[in-house]
Amino acid sequence: MKKNTMKNRMKDFARKNLTALSLKFEDGKLLLLDQTRLPHEEVWLESFTPEDTISHIQRLAVRGAPLIGVAAALCLAQYAQSGASSEQIKSAAMRLREARPTAVNLMKAIDRMLETSDVTDFSPSALLEKAIEIFDEDVELCEKIATRAAKLIEDGDTILTHCNTGGLATAGVGTALGAIRKAHESRKKIHVYVDETRPLFQGSRLTAWELQKLGIPYTLICDHMAALLMSQGKIQKVFVGADRIARNGDSANKIGTFSIAIAAKYHHIPFYVVAPNTTVDETCLTGKDIPIEERGAEEVRLERSPKDCQVFNPAFDVTPAELITEIIRA
Amino acid sequence: MKKNTMKNRMKDFARKNLTALSLKFEDGKLLLLDQTRLPHEEVWLESFTPEDTISHIQRLAVRGAPLIGVAAALCLAQYAQSGASSEQIKSAAMRLREARPTAVNLMKAIDRMLETSDVTDFSPSALLEKAIEIFDEDVELCEKIATRAAKLIEDGDTILTHCNTGGLATAGVGTALGAIRKAHESRKKIHVYVDETRPLFQGSRLTAWELQKLGIPYTLICDHMAALLMSQGKIQKVFVGADRIARNGDSANKIGTFSIAIAAKYHHIPFYVVAPNTTVDETCLTGKDIPIEERGAEEVRLERSPKDCQVFNPAFDVTPAELITEIIRA
Numbered sequence: 001m002k003k004n005t006m007k008n009r010m011k012d013f014a015r016k017n018l019t020a021l022s023l024k025f026e027d028g029k030l031l032l033l034d035q036t037r038l039p040h041e042e043v044w045l046e047s048f049t050p051e052d053t054i055s056h057i058q059r060l061a062v063r064g065a066p067l068i069g070v071a072a073a074l075c076l077a078q079y080a081q082s083g084a085s086s087e088q089i090k091s092a093a094m095r096l097r098e099a100r101p102t103a104v105n106l107m108k109a110i111d112r113m114l115e116t117s118d119v120t121d122f123s124p125s126a127l128l129e130k131a132i133e134i135f136d137e138d139v140e141l142c143e144k145i146a147t148r149a150a151k152l153i154e155d156g157d158t159i160l161t162h163c164n165t166g167g168l169a170t171a172g173v174g175t176a177l178g179a180i181r182k183a184h185e186s187r188k189k190i191h192v193y194v195d196e197t198r199p200l201f202q203g204s205r206l207t208a209w210e211l212q213k214l215g216i217p218y219t220l221i222c223d224h225m226a227a228l229l230m231s232q233g234k235i236q237k238v239f240v241g242a243d244r245i246a247r248n249g250d251s252a253n254k255i256g257t258f259s260i261a262i263a264a265k266y267h268h269i270p271f272y273v274v275a276p277n278t279t280v281d282e283t284c285l286t287g288k289d290i291p292i293e294e295r296g297a298e299e300v301r302l303e304r305s306p307k308d309c310q311v312f313n314p315a316f317d318v319t320p321a322e323l324i325t326e327i328i329r330a
Numbered sequence: 331m332k333k334n335t336m337k338n339r340m341k342d343f344a345r346k347n348l349t350a351l352s353l354k355f356e357d358g359k360l361l362l363l364d365q366t367r368l369p370h371e372e373v374w375l376e377s378f379t380p381e382d383t384i385s386h387i388q389r390l391a392v393r394g395a396p397l398i399g400v401a402a403a404l405c406l407a408q409y410a411q412s413g414a415s416s417e418q419i420k421s422a423a424m425r426l427r428e429a430r431p432t433a434v435n436l437m438k439a440i441d442r443m444l445e446t447s448d449v450t451d452f453s454p455s456a457l458l459e460k461a462i463e464i465f466d467e468d469v470e471l472c473e474k475i476a477t478r479a480a481k482l483i484e485d486g487d488t489i490l491t492h493c494n495t496g497g498l499a500t501a502g503v504g505t506a507l508g509a510i511r512k513a514h515e516s517r518k519k520i521h522v523y524v525d526e527t528r529p530l531f532q533g534s535r536l537t538a539w540e541l542q543k544l545g546i547p548y549t550l551i552c553d554h555m556a557a558l559l560m561s562q563g564k565i566q567k568v569f570v571g572a573d574r575i576a577r578n579g580d581s582a583n584k585i586g587t588f589s590i591a592i593a594a595k596y597h598h599i600p601f602y603v604v605a606p607n608t609t610v611d612e613t614c615l616t617g618k619d620i621p622i623e624e625r626g627a628e629e630v631r632l633e634r635s636p637k638d639c640q641v642f643n644p645a646f647d648v649t650p651a652e653l654i655t656e657i658i659r660a
Contacts, residue, residue, distance in 0.1 A: 039636045193642070196630065198528060198552040204635035212636045219640045222528040222630060224553040224586030228622075228647040231588070256554030258561070259593055266592045292558075300526065300552055305534035306369050306542045310549045312523070317558040 016128075018135050021167030021210075022062070023071055025135070030078050032071060034061045035168060035202075039209035047071075050079055050092035057099040057106075060200060064169025065243040065279055066138050069109030070131075072096045076113050077131035080124035089122045090114070101291045102252055102316045103243040104281040109134050139172035141276035144330040146178030149239065149274045152328075153183035153190060157236045160226055162195040163254035164206035165241035165274070175274040176239035177207060179328070184216045192218040193229060197254060199299040199313065223256045230267040238264050242275040245329075249321030250287030251275075255314055261323040270325040277329055287318035346458075348465050351497030351540075352392070353401055355465070360408050362401060364391045365498060365532075369539035377401075380409055380422035387429040387436075390530060394499025395573040395609055396468050399439030400461075402426045406443050407461035410454035419452045420444070431621045432582055432646045433573040434611040439464050469502035471606035474660040476508030479569065479604045482658075483513035483520060487566045490556055492525040493584035494536035495571035495604070505604040506569035507537060509658070514546045522548040523559060527584060529629040529643065553586045560597040568594050572605040575659075579651030580617025581605075585644055591653040600655040607659055617648035 018025035022033035030047040036059065037043045045061060047053045053075035056062045062071050075096065080089055097110040112134060116126040153159065159180060166177030173181060183190055192211060197203035204220050211218040221229070229235050238260055244252040251257075251273050264271040284290050297311035305311075348355035352363035360377040366389065367373045375391060377383045383405035386392045392401050405426065410419055427440040442464060446456040483489065489510060496507030503511060513520055522541060527533035534550050541548040551559070559565050568590055574582040581587075581603050594601040614620050627641035635641075 039634075196528070196635070198526070198554065201632075201634045204631070204639075208635045208639050212639065217640075219642050220630060220635055221642050222553070222585070224528065224589045225642065225644060225647075227589040227592055228585065228644055229642070231648075255552070255558065259554045259557040259589055262557060262596045263589055263592050266595075300550060301534070302531075304369075304531045305526075305538045305550055309534075309538050309542065310547075312549050312551050312555065312559070314555060314558055317555075318561075 016132055018132065020171045023067065023171065025074050028078060028081050030071070030074050032056055032062045033168070035063055035206060036061050038205050047075055050075055050096055054095055054099045063202070064164065065103035065105045065241065066142070066170040066175070066276055067168070068100065068103060069105035069278060070135050070138050070171045072099070072106055073109045073113050073131035073134045076110070077124070077128040080122055080127045086120060086122045100293060102293045105278045108278050135171045138170055138276060138278070141278070141330055142170050142172030142174055142178050145175060145274050145276060145328050146173050146182045148330065149176070149179030149272060149328040150182035150186065152272060153179065153188060153237065155188045157188070158191045158193065158234055160193045160195070160229070160235045160238045160260065161207065162203065162223070162240050162257050162260055163197045164202040164210070166207060166210040168206050168210060169241065175241040175276065176272070177210060179239055179274055180216065181214055184214065190216070192216060193226070193235060194218050194220050195223045195226065195256065196220060197256065198223055202254070226260050227263040230263055230269055235269055238269060238271045240273055242273050242279050243316055244284065244290050245273070245275060245280045245327065246284035246286050246290060247282055248286045249324060249327060250290070250318050251324060251327065252287065252290045252292070252316045252318045255317050258317040258319045261319040265323050271323060273324050273327045275327065275329055280329065287320060290318055292316050346462055348462065350501045353397065353501065355404050358408060358411050360401070360404050362386055362392045363498070365393055365536060366391050368535050377405055380405055380426055384425055384429045393532070394494065395433035395435045395571065396472070396500040396505070396606055398430065398433060399435035399608060400465050400468050400501045402429070402436055403439045403443050403461040403464045406440070407454070407458040410452055410457045416450060416452045430623060432623045435608045438608050465501045468500055468606065468608070471608070471660050472500050472502030472504055472508050475505060475604050475606060475658050476503050476512045478660065479506070479509030479602060479658040480512035480516065482602060483509065483518060483567065485518045487518070488521045488523065488564055490523045490525070490559070490565045490568045490590065491537065492533065492553070492570050492587050492590055493527045494532040494540070496537060496540040498536050498540060499571065505571040505606065507540060509569055509604055510546065511544055514544065520546070522546060523556070523565060524548050524550050525553045525556065525586065526550060527586065528553055532584070556590050557593040560593055560599055565599055568599060568601045570603055572603050572609050573646055574614065574620050575603070575605060575610045575657065576614035576616050576620060577612055578616045579654060579657060580620070580648050581654060581657065582617065582620045582622070582646045582648045585647050588647040588649045591649040595653050601653060603654050603657045605657065605659050610659065617650060620648055622646050
């Protein structure tokens, strides 16, 4: 029995190679694209241990709510395959689960991994199967919501997006940026305004890089320029992703999203959130229940401010449901 | 007569030395603090010719709507004193007037300089007198509006400000930041949230530097974080300056101001504009008549985006009067 399981597991690992824009799982080895080096360098990081993956997640080498869930699950499967004990797996799962506090996809993915077994005995092959299921499911959910959201985009639309919600942020085609890609691929003429997304420039570094690769016309702007563009009639629709959606529809997303939503409301411009169901947290009744990660001062200071000046650096904000035209989810 | 004028002129130059935080006029020589080097270096630039001053203004070594008016006037006075012909003065005035298009203080100061004479013959001493008058008047106007606006600040208030509107931006105590300084000096306990002000970081580089010098407690944030702070009850009032105010009260100010005003309205937070009368343009009926400067792509790109990607970089936006609680002016 034990021998058979091992054989099956080896077969599974040999059989299943997973490939996403910023994640590869090859012969049981987890490879992650270092997103901090984009757009100028494409460096793949090997993740040997849970500590590696936690570090990659915390310094945003791996980011995007759906992707960190998938990466954490595969990391745990790899760890089990390397011979970790059930105790070690459980402990690593808890540390992975807490790597970042806002995106609920991470917690949900880990919880699903832990549910593959009773408390005492994890099966490496069951963990691998579950991780692959989580990967495949994210690909499928992205496909569904991107296709559905793309229908809201009309020929000639100019669209604003914030942060990065594309292939880099998910195992699949992306969420909000996935919709933009689908619209472009169905030959709608569109133009994208890309918020640079301070402090870490996920817009200028990542979304611009993806759009460039896809051949979708775009213009880079600073985050606070959107209101001016809206007042000039230059933005028809806003599409963003989410990191956690409360039961009432309040949606946490990259810091700055809330500001855009208020400006969109003021200008009567539709504001869409595109997110897989793995982003919904039924245990949060409203946005008030969503924990907001605060990150280090040095991300904001950038050597441009007085040394050691005090900084507030929340990584997310919550857009109230009343400002959201529709949440496209599946 | 000619001899007397010359003598008076020399006397005037010898008599009047002007000192502001970022501008000195010493023995007829114009010195300007290079604001692009702050907060880490305090480098004073000599301005020998109108071309020097135009270059300093265009690359924002000298900035702030009131200050560029004052600097341009003193530059012209210095140029006249150096023996420039009336034709040369007129031509330099026109080039200075067009150095930057949005802040009307510049055009108004130049126009006042030109009005010191009929078309054919400029008097260096009259130009100097007028330039000194423009300087002194800015000091006085700042004093008045800052004192008046400071009365709106209550003990315990937490205030949001955008860009730099302090001593660096004017010949005097500043406008919005002047009010904050006055409130602090009258021993009100206040805390300031400073928008970093992308793309050129006037908030993190200049406002933070001034507040640090003045010992006023502050926290640096990215421009799009204000909405979150407002929703958390952390901001009681917003104070900003202006670069041009239309007759109906629509106010152009540093890009990002409009976005803050919309967020303030949404959260029922008072939004104040503090500006001298030299910022009001009676020839603009509404904000639609205010020209908005667009600047180079490299200010936004910062080596963080794909090379040569398309950028939109407006330096200002217009906040409609309906979003402004009060314009404090004199």
